[in-house]
Amino acid sequence: MAECRFRFANESDCRLILKFIRSLAKYEKMEDEVVATEELLREWLFEKKKAEVIFAMDGEEEVGFALFFHNLSTFLGRAGIYLEDLYVRPSYRGKGYGKALLKELAHIAVIRGCGRLEWACLDWNQPSIDFYKSLGAVPMDEWTVYRAAGKGLLELADLS
């Protein structure tokens, strides 16, 4: 890879986005948890605009993607970018596309006036942890995310 080109996804890319989401989930050993559909992605990404997707390109081919949205830091008083999914096709790994996608997101964050770029990593995924640390990222070791979902969310909302 000489220099990586990027493009923002549009509504016609939902099939490919879903394919990448499933491939990443398989790598994370969580394929069974994917209930997303093309229709849902169309609704939440392109109608309700709750997240954005950029593709890393090799010529006309999409070789990887980053799905991200804005979070907000109350300490900084400004938004950040949260990277939800980062994926590069297996045959294109080790060529710098993952790093290029992260650097592009950092660039977008700075341009938009955001104070942070954040993402989560599975604790057993040592290759990724090493990669992220080599890029200067700092683990938020002191914090754990708590989640209410499905039945638990309905119960909390008194709607079960």
Place this chain on the structure above:
Amino acid sequence: MAECRFRFANESDCRLILKFIRSLAKYEKMEDEVVATEELLREWLFEKKKAEVIFAMDGEEEVGFALFFHNLSTFLGRAGIYLEDLYVRPSYRGKGYGKALLKELAHIAVIRGCGRLEWACLDWNQPSIDFYKSLGAVPMDEWTVYRAAGKGLLELADLS
């Protein structure tokens, strides 16, 4: 507290929101990290609309707040709600306002078609951990958040 009333914050509430943010940061022993200003909150909350705030009310008095934004789960293919800050004034603690705020957010999540409610908790904050687990929340123990910020973000963006 019999039944808690809530109201969404508006632009004229930035001073109070900042006061609550600072009070929470002090409790988290991170007061020095707060660089937010009323002006920044006005810009990012009410012009760019990157997050929302609800207040828990005791009559006409705001006794606590929740600041939240939408994230997106690629597994679910739909948005979630991420609670960034939850705070109740010390003299109103132990009366159920924190729980009421969380339940209200769960309700908003369900009404908006979201699949999850999530938030982060400091690992040493055992009272909060116990409280969250009592509400049915599950810790995402396998995941750690990585962050590029400040100089690290600029370097990653090749802009340092």
